[in-house]
Amino acid sequence: MSGALLEVRNLESYYGPVLAIRGISLDVPEGAIVAVLGANGAGKTTLLKTISGVLTPEKGAVRFAGEPIARQEPDAIVRRGIVHVPEGREIFPLLSVAQNLAMGAYTRADRAVAADTVRVLDYFPVLLERMAQPAGTLSGGQQQMLAVARGLMARPKLMLLDEPSLGLSPMLVRAIFDVIRRIHQEQGISVLLVEQNAQLALEVADFGYVMETGRIVLDGPAEALKESRDIQEFYLGGSQHTARDDRRWKPRKSWR
Amino acid sequence: MDDLQLMVGGLANGCVYGLIALGFVLIYKATEQVNFAQGDMMMLGAFVAIGLGNESHAGLPFWLACIGAVTIMAGFGMAVERTLLRPLFGQSQIAVVILTIAFGFVLRFVAGAIWGHDPLVMDNPVAGTHVTFGQVVLGADEIAVIVVTLLLTGLLFLFFARTKLGIAMQAASQNQLAAYYMGIPVKRIHGLTWMLAGATAAAAGILFAAKGSVDPSAGLLGIKAFAAAVIGGFGSLPGALLGGLIIGLVEPFAARYIAAGYAQIAPYSVLILVLIFRPHGLFAQVRGKKL
Numbered sequence: 001m002s003g004a005l006l007e008v009r010n011l012e013s014y015y016g017p018v019l020a021i022r023g024i025s026l027d028v029p030e031g032a033i034v035a036v037l038g039a040n041g042a043g044k045t046t047l048l049k050t051i052s053g054v055l056t057p058e059k060g061a062v063r064f065a066g067e068p069i070a071r072q073e074p075d076a077i078v079r080r081g082i083v084h085v086p087e088g089r090e091i092f093p094l095l096s097v098a099q100n101l102a103m104g105a106y107t108r109a110d111r112a113v114a115a116d117t118v119r120v121l122d123y124f125p126v127l128l129e130r131m132a133q134p135a136g137t138l139s140g141g142q143q144q145m146l147a148v149a150r151g152l153m154a155r156p157k158l159m160l161l162d163e164p165s166l167g168l169s170p171m172l173v174r175a176i177f178d179v180i181r182r183i184h185q186e187q188g189i190s191v192l193l194v195e196q197n198a199q200l201a202l203e204v205a206d207f208g209y210v211m212e213t214g215r216i217v218l219d220g221p222a223e224a225l226k227e228s229r230d231i232q233e234f235y236l237g238g239s240q241h242t243a244r245d246d247r248r249w250k251p252r253k254s255w256r
Numbered sequence: 257m258d259d260l261q262l263m264v265g266g267l268a269n270g271c272v273y274g275l276i277a278l279g280f281v282l283i284y285k286a287t288e289q290v291n292f293a294q295g296d297m298m299m300l301g302a303f304v305a306i307g308l309g310n311e312s313h314a315g316l317p318f319w320l321a322c323i324g325a326v327t328i329m330a331g332f333g334m335a336v337e338r339t340l341l342r343p344l345f346g347q348s349q350i351a352v353v354i355l356t357i358a359f360g361f362v363l364r365f366v367a368g369a370i371w372g373h374d375p376l377v378m379d380n381p382v383a384g385t386h387v388t389f390g391q392v393v394l395g396a397d398e399i400a401v402i403v404v405t406l407l408l409t410g411l412l413f414l415f416f417a418r419t420k421l422g423i424a425m426q427a428a429s430q431n432q433l434a435a436y437y438m439g440i441p442v443k444r445i446h447g448l449t450w451m452l453a454g455a456t457a458a459a460a461g462i463l464f465a466a467k468g469s470v471d472p473s474a475g476l477l478g479i480k481a482f483a484a485a486v487i488g489g490f491g492s493l494p495g496a497l498l499g500g501l502i503i504g505l506v507e508p509f510a511a512r513y514i515a516a517g518y519a520q521i522a523p524y525s526v527l528i529l530v531l532i533f534r535p536h537g538l539f540a541q542v543r544g545k546k547l
């Protein structure tokens with residue numbers, strides 16, 4: 001036992017005959033923010049779905065707080081303290097904002113739910129004025145905030161955040177990442193963060209993994225990844241144009 | 257005076273349509289499936305209640321027979337979900353439609369084999385008694401049907417709007433994947449929904465068999481109830497009841513004022529008119545829905 005809060009070992013998941021993740025291993029230590037980067041179709045969402053139990057892995061193990069959780073039902077996994085905030089604003093469109101939040105606390109029976117609603121809305125004041133409105137009538141950015149707020153209502157120990165910045169204006173992206181940082185600091189929630197926006201993700205994360213076609217091809221402390229030439233070129237888009245870059249061939253990623 | 261009696265009789269019929277329509281809407285709201293056997297489940301509920309309560313059968317006291325029938329049909333609904341519907345989980349809607357239509361036929365034949373094909377009336381405390389308002393004489397059974405239906409609809413409405421389980425049922429139908437992510441046990445929720453639909457069918461069956469008579473083909477009026485659900489918006493509980501009442505009212509008045517042979521068309525003409533002018537029904541709810 002290495003003692004990380006979440007330990008993923010050699011995880012493989014299929015969609016029918018399609019092998020979408022091929023032997024993923026990663027750790028999320030208690031109290032850490034860990035980022036998973038990767039291009040479209042790399043298998044990041046599949047990885048999160050497999051951890052949260054919506055997909056059943058073909059092979060491999062997931063341990064949470066030392067206990068094996070792979071192949072358990074999603075509701076059992078939520079009860080253990082893992083909540084998955086899906087990509088693309090998957091809210092309940094005809095339920096009110098307040099009812100959406102209540103559904104985030106579905107697995108809870110304690111009396112602190114009302115107090116938690118107040119606390120969660122403190123992070124997202126824009127939702128407070130819209131509690132009675134059907135969630136489907138919120139703007140895209142507001143729906144994204146609702147999805148994060150709803151996840152928080154489960155009082156998770158670990159949050160799986162799938163591309164929270166997707167389709168948001170730069171200002172809202174800032175806002176949502178500020179909230180992620182605050183949630184992490186003030187509530188002590190560990191985060192597994194999937195992002196296309198590598199710059200931002202590595203700013204908040206302690207550690208990062210890079211995925212490509214279902215595999216992890218690179219990992220390291222966030223600081224080190226930010227300095228890495230591969231990340232710079234392929235994800236941060238930052239290339240200082242030097243004489244050497246005038247070469248005619250395409251640069252190759254060093255992990256190949 | 258006559259018109260008032262006609263109206264109360266129509267409303268009482270409409271209540272039964274409305275209760276069956278509630279069953280359609282319950283299942284649709286929670287699972288996005290349409291149970292075309294809902295009318296036949298009503299018929300079965302009626303026979304179970306008769307089997308428990310009538311002198312000629314088990315002869316239990318009326319209330320006990322009602323509670324028994326509702327409980328048995330609730331369990332029946334849950335069993336149907338577990339054995340027939342769950343294997344189709346994730347399959348196309350049309351598979352569910354065909355399955356439930358076929359299942360309705362099975363129920364009809366089974367009921368005929370057990371209880372025979374002659375119409376039976378459920379023994380009940382208000383049978384044959386009347387309530388007089390001035391010069392108007394109304395059947396106590398019809399009044400009872402209306403009161404009970406209003407109560408049940410109100411309770412179901414509150415259940416869906418206010419309780420955690422009711423809201424979770426809506427959540428599971430609006431976005432099944434997100435429901436899983438939130439730890440809502442979607443399959444168990446579907447089972448509970450069918451349980452509720454079974455209990456509602458039993459209530460409708462009891463009212464139907466107490467104010468009239470029931471035979472194995474009575475489930476065919478599920479078609480009118482389906483029309484009622486569509487008129488109401490297929491997703492709204494008060495809408496389903498309203499749709500039922502509209503059809504219930506249109507029938508007797510059409511029978512009186514329109515030439516025989518054409519009168520039967522009236523309920524469906526209403527359906528078509530509603531769909532032309534309000535394609536999503538009177539209580540439209542689908543507009544904001546993600547497809």
Ligand SMILES: Nc1ncnc2c1ncn2[C@@H]1O[C@H](COP(=O)(O)OP(=O)(O)OP(=O)(O)O)[C@@H](O)[C@H]1O
Nearest residue numbers: 015018020038039040041042043044045046047087
């Ligand atoms: N339901 C599905 N059925 C079949 N294949 C799927 C399904 N969902 C995803 N895939 C495939 O699995 C692979 C990984 O998809 P996944 O959604 O995990 O990528 P991702 O890294 O999250 O991409 P993005 O950044 O675009 O969200 C892709 O090749 C995709 O086509």
Ligand SMILES: [Mg+2]
Nearest residue numbers: 044045046087
């Ligand atoms: Mg994805």
